[in-house]
Amino acid sequence: MKADQYVVIGNPVAHSKSPAIHARFAELTSQQLDYQRLLAPLDGFGATVRDFVAKGGKGANVTLPFKLEAFALATELSERAKIAGAVNTLKFEPGRIYGDNTDGMGLVADIVRNAGVNLRGKRLLLLGAGGAARGALLPLLQEQPAALTIANRTLAKAQDLLQQANSLSDRCELQTCRFEDLQQPFDVIINATSASINDDVPPLAATVFSKETLAYDMMYAAAPTAFLRLAVSHGAQCRDGLGMLVEQAAEAFALWRSVRPPSGQVLAEMRAALLASQA
Numbered sequence: 041m042k043a044d045q046y047v048v049i050g051n052p053v054a055h056s057k058s059p060a061i062h063a064r065f066a067e068l069t070s071q072q073l074d075y076q077r078l079l080a081p082l083d084g085f086g087a088t089v090r091d092f093v094a095k096g097g098k099g100a101n102v103t104l105p106f107k108l109e110a111f112a113l114a115t116e117l118s119e120r121a122k123i124a125g126a127v128n129t130l131k132f133e134p135g136r137i138y139g140d141n142t143d144g145m146g147l148v149a150d151i152v153r154n155a156g157v158n159l160r161g162k163r164l165l166l167l168g169a170g171g172a173a174r175g176a177l178l179p180l181l182q183e184q185p186a187a188l189t190i191a192n193r194t195l196a197k198a199q200d201l202l203q204q205a206n207s208l209s210d211r212c213e214l215q216t217c218r219f220e221d222l223q224q225p226f227d228v229i230i231n232a233t234s235a236s237i238n239d240d241v242p243p244l245a246a247t248v249f250s251k252e253t254l255a256y257d258m259m260y261a262a263a264p265t266a267f268l269r270l271a272v273s274h275g276a277q278c279r280d281g282l283g284m285l286v287e288q289a290a291e292a293f294a295l296w297r298s299v300r301p302p303s304g305q306v307l308a309e310m311r312a313a314l315l316a317s318q319a
């Protein structure tokens with residue numbers, strides 16, 4: 041029997057590590073599946089998905105720049121996808137396209153399970169108010185932090201996100217500000233800006249970091265990002281987004297296959313491979 045077909049759809053998509061992650065998940069859980077990269081034309085996401093579904097495709101991960109189009113294409117959405125306003129995981133069933141967003145859950149799983157940092161009662165700082173920050177909002181609030189500050193270069197976007205957060209939690213102390221206004225230390229600082237792509241970092245005062253602070257960058261690279269270098273220079277604990285990548289994939293895999301893969305093991309293997317590629 042032909043193995044079930046899955047893809048990651050993006051443009052570009054050649055760099056995606058998802059096929060390697062899902063192949064390893066499948067191997068470790070003895071699941072028969074085939075997972076490939078699928079490049080969609082910038083103006084052809086919907087047609088690419090429909091073609092894949094017609095050929096019997098069972099599911100897809102969706103990466104840049106199609107997460108909003110995937111949201112629009114889904115015929116049913118998970119609660120967290122609705123709140124994120126974006127979809128990174130599609131599940132195809134007869135007459136139904138189910139859209140989910142596993143990015144925020146992946147972030148929380150990596151912080152809580154892999155880094156061992158409980159978020160309940162903690163003071164969190166979320167840097168950025170774009171798609172990545174929005175996707176993290178509900179899963180972060182579900183951990184019941186004591187306070188969440190959303191800081192963004194464009195304050196109005198942080199305020200929009202705050203409104204949404206207000207409707208999701210009445211227990212967490214919520215506020216917004218500009219980077220320059222931040223002074224007090226936080227327990228966890230999550231960089232959801234795209235500044236790291238340009239090796240840039242939001243202007244943060246040294247006082248927002250302490251030795252106990254976990255500084256988390258949603259991005260990862262072979263070398264630490266500018267945000268993580270800054271955090272280290274102020275004595276904070278640091279973590280990049282490799283674990284988030286593996287954990288969001290694990291959530292998607294569990295949705296498709298109803299089996300939870302050993303994501304901690306796969307993360308350790310990927311970390312070792314990343315370090316070896318640097319040596």
Ligand code: ATR
Nearest residue numbers: 168169170171172173193194197233234235240242
């Ligand atoms: P993503 O899907 O990665 O979140 P996005 O929706 O375009 O991408 O959002 C990018 C986020 O990074 C925004 O919060 C953006 O700030 P603005 O809302 O002010 O544009 C933030 N960002 C990008 N480059 C930045 C930089 N160099 N310094 C600080 N913030 C930056």
